[in-house]
Amino acid sequence: MTTSWTIKVKGITGEILKVQAVHGADTTILVLKEQIKEHHDMHPPAHRQRLVFHKPDSTDVKLEDLNSKLSSYDGLTDGSTLVLVVLNRFVFYVSGLDGKIHEVEIPSSTPKDYLVADLCTLLEKEFKHNLSKYQILFRKEPLEIIRHGKEMRLKDFSLKSSDNLHITELGITITVVNPQIDLCFLVDCTGSMQSHIDAVNNCIKVVQHDLVQEFQGCDIRFAFVRYTDYDQPHSSRTTYIDFTKSQSDFYSFVDEIIAEGGKDGPEDVMGGLQTTFGHLTWGDEDVIKVMVHVADAPCHGSQYHSLNDDYPDGDPAGITHDQMMEKVAMNDIQYWFSFIEPDITDKMIQIFNESLKQVSDQRLLIRQITAKKPEEMGEAVKRSVMNSVYGAEITRRSKMKPCKVDTNCPDWDPIAEMKGKRTTSLPIKSMEDLQGGLVVEPPATDICFKCAPYPFAEGEECLVYHGYDVTRTKKVVLKKYKREGEEFNKLDCYMKETKVRIITNTYTQSFTKKLKPQSSLQIVVNPLEIVRCEGSQQIYMLEPFLIGNIEKFNNNAGMVSCKPKESDTMQALSHYSWVSSGKSMLICDLQGVSLHSVVTLTDPAIHSMTPGGYGFTDHGPNGIKRFFKTHKCGVTCKQMGLSDHLP
Incomplete structure (x- = not known):
């Protein structure tokens, strides 16, 4: 029978806890930590506990291997004392x-x-x-x-x-050019904050230099809001310098600040916030707006802290945190809190955050970053601004256009012609040609065409329009990426789709030859051309209009359809492409029209070893892994010997 051990733990309050290690010497460190957490709500979860054993020879041992047993540490026995160190949240x-x-x-x-x-x-x-x-x-x-x-x-x-x-x-890359940034420092300037005030002034030049290096054409303005507390004269309790590009003006203002006041614990945070939103001239909606709030004390009101407070009912001027968070959301400000004493300010930030998440539908969140030491201020500010700029750019590029769908084919007569250049149809490439490198020429052939005003269908990545090729007098389908932003309207993105079609066609031709004489099924790939409009930056994918119902055989996320009668062959085609390419890529998202033993495929996708290499639908090795997770080799795979080649 296992004899339990009693382990003494010096907790975060200084008290000695007696924890029963029920499995005695065989108790693991993970189980012990979980028991410590159960002992008191104040104790952090197991991953934020560090247990230290002070050995008899005066050396300290960290008990970090969660699966190790108590018996594996020399000198640790029943009745030993451990010290609990609380790790910061990551x-x-x-x-x-x-x-x-x-x-x-x-x-x-x-x-x-x-x-x-x-x-x-x-x-x-x-x-x-x-x-x-x-x-x-x-x-x-x-x-x-x-x-x-x-x-x-x-x-x-x-x-x-x-x-x-x-x-x-997948496939999105971010390059930020010419960002306009408004950076405001909201700083508690009471008695304990002088070193941090000086640190803000000292870091401005370095921060601006680093931002210009990171973001080409960066245009940045600085502002500073100083707040103290109600023990200071009303006229000087809160002061500020409005947004300026002049570093010398900024330095002059901050140099004159002397940390003073603050006889009780909390400070006039609400007064500082009100000045920030009521007196500063923030930029328009194209400007990335960042506020770095530096403080070591919370606002007035006992709901925000447990300190001695001359105004326990809240801000004497009646300003509420809900009012201030509405201003943050209305101005779309990225709010960063540089904490110095997190144990004192955490509750305030938690309450502010709940309000901000509600009024912004969680679009905004107060993000905390350490500035406990004044020398950490520069790094904290730089990281705050860089994260805000990249986040704003990604959000901008990911916005979708609102989409109205009209399934009817339009009357072409009143629709204006569009002129442009198209790619020419390329001959089928051999495997040897593909191995030598595939080069697709840009659009160079004249074309006149018409495009319906609204799409008739919407895919995962594209909007699909009825079109009419005036030059060749035939009905066509036009497609364009449905997301806004330069990243989605580059010629290179569309040309990748052409490469996918050519590669799919090449592998399909090879696969069909190997099917015979077992099968009479013929598989072809609907040809694709890229059209660049004259006089604008708009680009379309153009392909012949397919008559018949589109059947989905598999997709690019592992889905397999067993209903169409050609499904077994189509799953084998995907498997074949992986084997024949030397396990470097896999063709999937197979769909098309089946008519008289001929399947015409449209919109295939390729997963390669480099996510995004073949466009936004290329999920890389993970996509290949997901295909084989659901793929079961059928008759065709076995006949072609593919079932012998699995990951």
């Missing part, structure tokens, strides 16, 4: 998908060693959404799960707590 602010910002905590005592693959799983739970079609961006770089066989960890990307991550469609 959080990311994650935006995307639902347009909201989510605070996500990494559940690990060694968060920098956390796998990116585990982060993806964590985010799927948070967003309640399969992220297989998306990527996670840190600033402008995607977080890779695996890089050349190595499982990537957070530390491989130099990620820090409070960094912003963005979930975007």
